[in-house]
Amino acid sequence: MARAVWTGSLSFGLVNVPVALLSATRDLDVHFHQLHEPDGARIELRRFCAEEDVEVPLDELGHAYELDSGEQVVLTDEDLDAVAPERTRTIDIEAFVDLDEIDPILFDHPYWLVPTGESEGPLRAYRLLVETMGRTDRVALGRFVLRTKEYLVAVRVRDGALALTTMLFADEVRATEDIDAGGRKPARAQLDQAVALVEALSADWDPGAYEDRYRRRLQEVVRRKGKGQPVEAPEPEQEPAPASDLMAALKASLDDLRGGGASRPAGALEDLTRDELYERAQDEDVPGRSSMTKDELVAALSHRT
Amino acid sequence: MPRSLWNGTITFGAVAVPVKLHSAVDNQTVRFHEVHLRDGARIEHRRFCSKEDREVPREEVVKGAEVSRGRWVVVDQDEIDAAAGSRAHVVDVEHFVDAAAIDPVFYDRAYFLGAGDGGADAYRLLHDALERTGRAAIGRFTFHNREYLAAIRPYDGVLALHTMRFADELVPAGDLDVPGTRHAPEDREVEMAGRLVASLHERFRPERLHDEYREAVLGAIERKARGEEIEAPAQPEAEEHDDLLAALQASLDDHGGGTRRKKARA
Numbered sequence: 045m046a047r048a049v050w051t052g053s054l055s056f057g058l059v060n061v062p063v064a065l066l067s068a069t070r071d072l073d074v075h076f077h078q079l080h081e082p083d084g085a086r087i088e089l090r091r092f093c094a095e096e097d098v099e100v101p102l103d104e105l106g107h108a109y110e111l112d113s114g115e116q117v118v119l120t121d122e123d124l125d126a127v128a129p130e131r132t133r134t135i136d137i138e139a140f141v142d143l144d145e146i147d148p149i150l151f152d153h154p155y156w157l158v159p160t161g162e163s164e165g166p167l168r169a170y171r172l173l174v175e176t177m178g179r180t181d182r183v184a185l186g187r188f189v190l191r192t193k194e195y196l197v198a199v200r201v202r203d204g205a206l207a208l209t210t211m212l213f214a215d216e217v218r219a220t221e222d223i224d225a226g227g228r229k230p231a232r233a234q235l236d237q238a239v240a241l242v243e244a245l246s247a248d249w250d251p252g253a254y255e256d257r258y259r260r261r262l263q264e265v266v267r268r269k270g271k272g273q274p275v276e277a278p279e280p281e282q283e284p285a286p287a288s289d290l291m292a293a294l295k296a297s298l299d300d301l302r303g304g305g306a307s308r309p310a311g312a313l314e315d316l317t318r319d320e321l322y323e324r325a326q327d328e329d330v331p332g333r334s335s336m337t338k339d340e341l342v343a344a345l346s347h348r349t
Numbered sequence: 350m351p352r353s354l355w356n357g358t359i360t361f362g363a364v365a366v367p368v369k370l371h372s373a374v375d376n377q378t379v380r381f382h383e384v385h386l387r388d389g390a391r392i393e394h395r396r397f398c399s400k401e402d403r404e405v406p407r408e409e410v411v412k413g414a415e416v417s418r419g420r421w422v423v424v425d426q427d428e429i430d431a432a433a434g435s436r437a438h439v440v441d442v443e444h445f446v447d448a449a450a451i452d453p454v455f456y457d458r459a460y461f462l463g464a465g466d467g468g469a470d471a472y473r474l475l476h477d478a479l480e481r482t483g484r485a486a487i488g489r490f491t492f493h494n495r496e497y498l499a500a501i502r503p504y505d506g507v508l509a510l511h512t513m514r515f516a517d518e519l520v521p522a523g524d525l526d527v528p529g530t531r532h533a534p535e536d537r538e539v540e541m542a543g544r545l546v547a548s549l550h551e552r553f554r555p556e557r558l559h560d561e562y563r564e565a566v567l568g569a570i571e572r573k574a575r576g577e578e579i580e581a582p583a584q585p586e587a588e589e590h591d592d593l594l595a596a597l598q599a600s601l602d603d604h605g606g607g608t609r610r611k612k613a614r615a
Contacts (some may be wrong), residue, residue, distance in 0.1 A: 047392075050602065051364055051412040052557055056600075057545050057596070057597070057599075057600025057601075057603065058596045058597075058599045058600045058603065059593065059600060060596075060599060064550075065454070065526070066430065066520070067520070068454065068520050069499055069518050069519060069520065069610050070518055070520055071518075072515075072517065072518055073416065074414055075415075076413060076414050076424065076429070077412070077413055077414075077421075077520070078396065078401075078410050078411070078413075078416070079410070079411050079412070079413040079423065080398040080400070080401070080405050080409055080410065080423060080478060081398050081411045082409060082410050083398065083401065084421060084423075085398050085399050085400035085401070086375040086399045087396045087397065087399070087405065088396075088397045088398075088399045089394045089396060089397075089411055090394070090395050090397050091383070091392045091393070091394060091395075092392065092393045092394075093385040093388065093390050093391075093393075093514060094385075094390045094391040094392070094514075095385070095388055095389065095390035095391075096385070096387075097366075100385050100392060102386060103406075104385055104386045104390065104407075105383055105384075105385070105532060106384045106385070106386040106389070106446065107381035107382075107383065108382050108384040108389070109379065110568050111570075111574060116384075116389060116409065117570050117572065117573050117574045118386065118389055118573075119381070119569065119570065119573060119579075120385055120386065120517035122565070122579075123569060123573065124569075125581070126569075127562065127565045127566055127569050127579070127581060128562050128565050128578050128583035129368045129480070130375075131539050131562060137549070137568075138549075139367070139549050139551045140546050140547075140549050140550045141550070141551060141552065141553040142552070145552065145553035146458050146553055146555075147504070147508060148451075148511070149373065149459045149504060149511075150555060151453045151454075151456055153526075154454040154519070156522070156525055156545055157526065158526065158527050159528065160523050162528065163565065164464055164531060164532075165592065165593055167411075167528055167530045168530050168538075168593050169593050169596075170527075170528050170536040171533065171534055172538055172539065172542050172593065173540055173542070175534055175542075175545055176539060176543050177546065178411040179543070180546070180554060180595040182550065183453065184398060185553075185558075186477055187384075187561075187562075189581045191563055192378075192545065192566075193378050194560055194561065194562025194563065196558055196560075199532075200359050202452075202454075202522060203443040203521070203523070204522060204527075205525055205527055209453065209454070210419065210480070211376065212374060213555070213558060213559065213560045214555035214556045214558065215377060215559075216374055216375055216377050216555075217371065217373060217374060217375070217376075217459075218351075218371075218373055218374065218375050218461070218581065220461060220506060220507045222351050222502070223351070223371060223461045223462075223463040223507045224369070224463035224464040224469075224472075225463070225464065225472075225473070225506050225507050226464035226468070226470065226471075226472030226473035226476065227430070227464070227468045227469030227470040227472070228470070228473065228502075229473065229477070230470065230473055230474045230477055232375065234474060235477055235478060235481065238364075238474050238475070238477070239478050241362055241478075241512055242361075242363070242445045242478050242479065242482050242484055243445075243482065245361060245362065245442070245444050245445050246444060246445045246447075246482075246484060247395035247444040247445070247446060248447075248450070249446035249447060249450040249451050249487075251451075251452075251513075251516040252516045253513075254487075254498050254515055254516070254520075255515070256498075256515045256517075257434060257489075257496055258432060258434060259431070261430040261431075261432035261434065262429065263397070263430070265424060265428050265429065266416060266424060267416075267424050269422050269423075269424050269428060270416055270422040274365070275428040275431050276431065276441065277427065277430060277431035278431075281437030281439070282437065283357065283437055283438050284360055285365065285369050285466050285467075285470045285555045286356055286358070286365045286471060287363065287365060290364070290470055290471055290474065293362070293363045293364045293365075293448060294362070294363075294364060296363045297361070297362025297363040297364060297536075300362065300363065301362070304391070308410055309409065311571075313518065313548075314494045314560050317441055318437075319434050319494045324603070331481070332445070346372045348408075348614070
């Protein structure tokens with residue numbers, strides 16, 4: 045099981061449950077490290093005092109904050125630990141709210157909370173929270189401090205366990221008033237057409253259906269490089285121009301879906317993005333693929349199948 | 350108008366909606382920089398070769414990925430960028446889904462989209478169509494040389510774009526080691542816990558929740574600037590109740606629990 049990023053207790057009224065916080069995400073990215081080119085050894089970063097030119101051990105590190113006056117105030121680790129010690133040990137549930145009242149823009153990082161210790165009382169208390177909160181779509185709001193930052197957290201039940209999500213404070217989400225919200229309200233007929241197009245292009249949310257293609261391509265880059273094979277980048281695609289006649293574009297899209305969808309077999313090359321076509325071309329080793337347009341890729345690939 | 354991070358086009362069917370991407374989040378954490386306690390001088394991070402134990406100049410540093418234990422493949426930035434995918438500034442919408450069906454754990458970073466040049470009406474139309482249908486657009490786009498899965502949904506009169514986590518990046522509950530209990534909670538315990546939850550239930554009002562820690566850190570900085578010592582407030586030890594029923598009863602007697610009592614004391 046993953047290592048705990050924090051241990052402490054979840055407190056609910058006078059009920060305290062010792063818990064461990066585990067990240068609910070796993071890092072599957074390809075990671076790069078700095079290497080020293082001549083000998084291929086790992087690079088280490090060492091802390092040096094800019095003035096004395098000596099290496100600085102961790103216990104001589106301070107945290108400086110610059111005041112508006114330009115004056116520098118230095119806090120030690122102990123000073124920071126003393127700021128809100130209780131919050132570093134306890135997630136105090138302050139209130140329960142309905143999940144659908146929280147806009148997901150406030151959700152930050154997901155974690156799991158699991159009970160620690162073997163004693164029956166706390167384990168039962170954990171189970172009790174799962175049962176009680178699982179019955180309603182209620183979310184517990186609390187706060188705690190993790191690595192010198194206070195987080196507002198939402199605790200809810202997911203798949204029979206307590207899921208904790210750190211949240212942004214409302215003042216950390218920018219106001220939208222400066223964002224260009226577009227033109228006038230669309231005419232009813234136009235909105236009806238747009239709604240019809242959205243519905244025609246709708247599907248069930250199936251998160252498992254999406255693959256991280258970037259991760260796969262990066263793994264492929266590293267694999268090819270490891271074998272001494274060349275790595276070539278695809279040419280950038282052209283950006284489509286906005287349609288001058290929005291209504292005509294909507295109609296054409298709907299006609300294409302209704303008519304074209306029937307005449308064209310599922311999975312036709314024309315339905316793929318240039319990216320997907322490029323990947324097929326790479327698999328098939330089509331010469332000159334990196335400079336081909338989408339249509340040229342379709343043509344080149346259709347000769348082969 | 351805030352500066353945009355990326356300009357591009359959302360496409361679905363034959364419709365193209367030019368947009369500008371803006372950041373939606375303004376991190377308010379109090380930021381410090383590292384200094385040497387002895388003299389207050391800045392800390393520099395210097396690159397050392399772990400084998401030769403000597404500082405190395407930047408031009409001798411390359412990037413590598415470990416393909417098997419101790420075996421590294423050196424890759425340059427152009428090659429890493431080759432994995433970016435389509436460099437076209439396009440959010441290619443694959444389909445629309447019921448926004449309420451997306452569990453928030455999938456949302457990663459949030460941005461706002463503003464209408465781009467020449468696309469004011471198309472922008473409004475997409476916004477209104479999403480609002481009316483309760484749907485979010487799911488598509489892919491490339492930002493900072495990395496391809497992301499993204500969800501676009503209406504938010505506060507504009508469009509918000511969230512980069513999305515992939516399903517295999519999430520740890521399923523089944524991977525957790527949650528010890529079982531000898532007895533399921535008793536009916537009476539469930540009933541009392543339900544009452545306690547109900548007594549603490551309120552409407553979600555995010556604007557009323559402030560980062561008190563940030564305020565406390567800024568307060569500590571001020572005291573330190575005046576030359577005062579920073580001392581931790583005395584902390585009562587958390588009470589350990591092995592008797593769950595008694596703890597629930599005591600919390601209910603407290604009219605909603607220790608939180609309120611602690612607040613009154615603070």
